[in-house]
Amino acid sequence: MDWDKLRIFHAVADAGSLTHAGETLNLSQSAVSRQMRGLEESLNTTLFHRHARGLILTEQGELLFDATRAMIKRLDAATARIKDSEEEVFGELRVTTTIGFGSLWLAPRLARLYEKYPDLKIDLMLEERVLDLPMREADVAIRMKEPSQADLIRKRLMTVRMRLFATKEYLDLRGAPKRMEDLAHHRLICQNVRSTQVGAAASMVNALMSYEIDSLLTVNNYFGVLQATLNNLGIGVLPEYVANDFPQLIPLLEEADSGDIPVFLAYPEELRHSKRIGAFRDFVQDEISAYRKQVKNQRFE
Template sequence: MDWSGLRDFVAVADTGSLSAAALRLNVSQPTVGRRIEQLETELKAKLFIRTPRGLTLTPTGENIIELARRMEEEALTIERTATGANQQLEGTVRISLVEDLGIEWLPDKLSIFHERYPNLIIDININNKNVNLLRREADIAVRLARPRQADLVARKVEELHFGLYASHSYLERHGQPKTVRDLSRHYHVGFDEDPTYPDAIRKLERLFGPDHIRHRTNSHLGQIEASAAGLGIGALCCLRADADQRLQRVLPDIFNYVREIWLVVHTDISHSARVRAVFNFVGDALSEDAPRLRGTIEKLKSTDE
């Protein structure tokens, strides 16, 4: 029996279709189909019921899927263990961050990093959803909440602050709010309705009233642009908003939303020299940038004028 077929078997069972499994496995749909077929021949058993909407496990398939999943976990552990044992300072490290840190902040630091580690390549993965560190979708993740899962090593590094911002022109037209109550007369640039966002986001929205939400997006960059374009008041990351000349902070003493920044890595790969190098570098860089992350630097504009 070919073990690779079992890997495909898990992927098809998980995703429910050959095409989706092929995507996950980085092979073509006909290949997955043929390998499942071959596995069924080898085991002399039908594992899936083919429907026009995909594949469902047969009773025999149900019998063995748990065992195959366990194999998958062990295979993933093997990959991580091998990575962890690698003490070379070369190769690629994949790090996953939220937009606010990954688009501009981290890339700005990388020239310093590459001077120190010329043979390391950093692969930046911008991701709103948490990537699965167990599946090695990334080596390191930067998360805005303490991770609960076992087998993960996490270090709280800094805080990421968010404030309310609007464009100058918007504030000229609609007036500067002086209290929280004033917000009900203003327009809001909001997040999309993903239920995984923290409650604070929904609470904030209610201050504006439902018909005063002009724009929703899952992209922080999109929110900044929308706010800068004068669509309304957005809850933006101070790091980026403070540096944006088009934006002005609103109710700075009243509204200040704080998220903890956690650096996370899987225990198994935490021993890898190159992963440690990136982990520590990013951690130190975050610590050094505390004022910007906390939005406590006076806006350039206000000092200029």
Template sequence: MLDWDKLRIFHTAAESGSFTHAAEKLGMSQSAVSRQISALEDDLGLKLFIRHARGLVLTEVGEQLFRTAHRMHWELQQVETQMSESQDVPTGPLLVTTTVGFGSTWLSSRIHEFLLLYPGIQIEIKLNDAELDLAMREADVAIRLHRPNQSEMIQRKLFSVHNHFYASKSYIAEHGEPTDVADIDNHRIISFGEPVPSYLGDINYLERMGRPDSSPRRAAVKVNAIYGMMQAARAGIGIAMLPDYVVEGEDQLQMVLPGIELPAYETYFVYPPALKNSKRVGVFRDFIVGKAREWQF
């Protein structure tokens, strides 16, 4: 039978990408971590890592063992959390994932209030435009900018995200405000760089709006992040189509051509059935749903 302590060290090393970083997390020496990994490889008779100057790369067998160890680690965390949640006050870690744009603006600006309400919960936010797999325990809950593809997941619609055209006040002062769709041709535009995530399928609508498919507008700047597009618009580079959540509180940006109807998408709070009775998930869900109801742009 495999030694769980060695597996725990292996799991940390695989997540960290190096023995040095794993040693810092575990409070061990780098040489002790290396010895434990070597001992585990000897027990298995297999190599788990390819070692090189830039860090550790899992072998195929190492990948398989890491997935198993990751599930075991998550399940142990859930047992510990369930034991702590037998108390009236929810406590323990909560891993939340969402997109970089949404997480770095709308979500992050509201987390402080949640922590004041529930100081016993430790929030970790993983911002990733590539979706983490909740079924594989890569996160506890997710805020998705589309209806979840996995039908077994518990989901709660939060709100519709609307897009509008924005430019900085300084840009408008220098170049004027477009009066209609055709007038966009006389302005610089900012687009999302390739590849465009599927949930943002129409984010570059400004390139195509009112133009033949064979002759789209050419962007002055392309940025492969919504937050980066907002900062480029704020800096006066040009006009960008942005979701309203990313410009919340931005007094340097002005909406242009506000009467044009633009693509919108739905936002959902999602978590796996295994966590339906989790107090941490429940209070966080209720908090986010409440904030979504308050949010009116």
């Protein structure tokens, strides 16, 4: 099958318009239309329903578009590997992680990565959905459980725990809980157990709810939980690492914590030799080493 026709078909299907596809490809509308007719004739099928408002893919067109989309992603992967064969670290790096870890731990530390590699262009995708790394929805992932997708290189980075925190101002006003039962007299700030999150965190919140807590504020991400806690609204359920960057937060009731939650870094096997991946991996490991040293020093102070 003629790759040039497939390339043009993909642009047309993506744009939904011969004109817009032609502008993207620097081709005239008539040239694009001629190529699409030729492709339909070679396949002996109709790929588009033509309407006044644009083009809509037929069922056969959808099948071909799925195939060309996969081909484009594989070509992007090959292009990234070719570019990374140079000694310099540059170009786009798509990083996916959870909203909590990305906003509270990773993003505040990225300045040091940019200082070392100013030509990097990082696309930080924060969401709870697990993106498909082999299909290049992202280049590298940091997840709160071991990735199950095939053909991935995985590295366990560290473990974290969810803890209860409150500010000194809040505790001066409402008093510090001495035992779990005291939580009934405080407002709890947490993620809703029905929202997508690490199972250990949801289990922790479910356990806390058993103490008949009357006042509750739920937020759909940990950045919101942090902001509410810092503003003295109550006792927040937060990852333990926030204590290093927000010393005004005081940990409470160690027996309430979630237990260890593993943190993994993963990337596709085909990007094993990527300079960008290597630079990001080393940066994260260095930051984790610094974090551990800081925690150790605080324990001995």
